[in-house]
Amino acid sequence: xxxxxxxxxxxxDIRYCDDDILVINKPAGLLSVPGRAPEHQDCMISRVxxxxxxxxxxxxxxxxxxxxxxxxxxxxxxxxxxxxxxxxRVEKTYIAVVHGSVDPxxxxxxxxxxxxxxxxxxxxVDHTEGxxxxxxxxxxxxxxxxxxxxxxxxPITGRTHQLRVHMQALGHPILGDxxxxxxxxxxxxxRLLLHAxxxxxxxxxxxxxxSFKQPAPF
Numbered sequence: 775x776x777x778x779x780x781x782x783x784x785x786x787d788i789r790y791c792d793d794d795i796l797v798i799n800k801p802a803g804l805l806s807v808p809g810r811a812p813e814h815q816d817c818m819i820s821r822v823x824x825x826x827x828x829x830x831x832x833x834x835x836x837x838x839x840x841x842x843x844x845x846x847x848x849x850x851x852x853x854x855x856x857x858x859x860x861x862x863r864v865e866k867t868y869i870a871v872v873h874g875s876v877d878p879x880x881x882x883x884x885x886x887x888x889x890x891x892x893x894x895x896x897x898x899v900d901h902t903e904g905x906x907x908x909x910x911x912x913x914x915x916x917x918x919x920x921x922x923x924x925x926x927x928x929p930i931t932g933r934t935h936q937l938r939v940h941m942q943a944l945g946h947p948i949l950g951d952x953x954x955x956x957x958x959x960x961x962x963x964x965r966l967l968l969h970a971x972x973x974x975x976x977x978x979x980x981x982x983x984x985s986f987k988q989p990a991p992f
Contacts, residue, residue: 780804780816786825789842789986794851794979796829798822798843799988802965806834806843818843833859836935838952841868841970842988846978854978859932865974868927868937869914869990871967872946873959876923879913883940887933896953897935899943907933909940922949922962926971937968967992 780803787799798818800806805817822829822845829845830852846852858864886904890896898904908930915924923946927937938954941947947955950963969990977984 778805778809778814783816783821786822789988790984794847794977795855796822796826796845796847797973797986798845800835800840800843800970802838802840805837807831819845832856833864833932835970836938836966836968838950838966839868839968839970840991842973842986843970844973844975851978855975858975862930863975865972866929866970867972868929869969869971870925870927870937870941871949871963871992872923872925872941873949873955873962874921874923874946875916876911876913876925876944876946881911882930883909883911883944885940885943887936887939889934895934897933897939899939905931905933907931907936907940909937920962938966963992965992 781801788796789799790797800818805814807819808815808817819831826847828847832844832846832852832855835841835843844855846855885899885907886901887897887907888900888904890898910928910930912926913923914926929936938948938951942954947959949959949967950965952960971990972987974985
């Protein structure tokens with residue numbers, strides 16, 4: 775049974791703030807938005823709204839994923855950013871550490887995904903009814919002693935658990951993944967080794983290109 779134990783709330787890790795947007799570094803183990811249960815109300819957006827009550831969620835990161843999120847400060851910025859995400863104009867780059875040696879070193883994963891309803895929130899590859907999902911990847915370093923690879927992931931689409939399922943389907947589950955890794959791979963890390971490292975988009979007011987980077991903490 776899922777036991778939610780969010781990290782303590784000391785202070786927000788704000789990477790950028792102006793009248794229209796906030797860019798936040800979300801810690802691993804914290805929900806992006808509240809769940810249904812009363813004990814699942816502590817989340818990234820609720821913490822932000824303590825200081826910025828007008829803040830609105832634009833996109834999400836998995837509970838176990840750390841890294842950069844942009845939030846809107848107002849409805850007009852919210853509409854603009856939502857449109858950019860829907861039109862795939864937002865560039866996102868993730869860093870992960872996965873099991874094994876990835877070959878080829880560069881490629882694109884194109885596997886449709888659908889919710890595995892009997893085992894939700896798990897997702898599965900389904901070539902008949904799954905929604906189109908593509909991820910570009912590039913290996914950065916292979917650690918032979920640990921038999922693991924540090925890899926850069928760029929999601930073209932934004933399906934639930936896309937990066938996690940795509941890497942598992944490739945035969946290289948992410949270390950510390952409690953949903954998709956085998957026991958040995960799960961035990962190789964004390965958290966999911968997946969981090970939203972960079973985010974680039976047009977400012978919702980002046981359309982100036984903004985780019986942010988937050989190195990992975992692993």
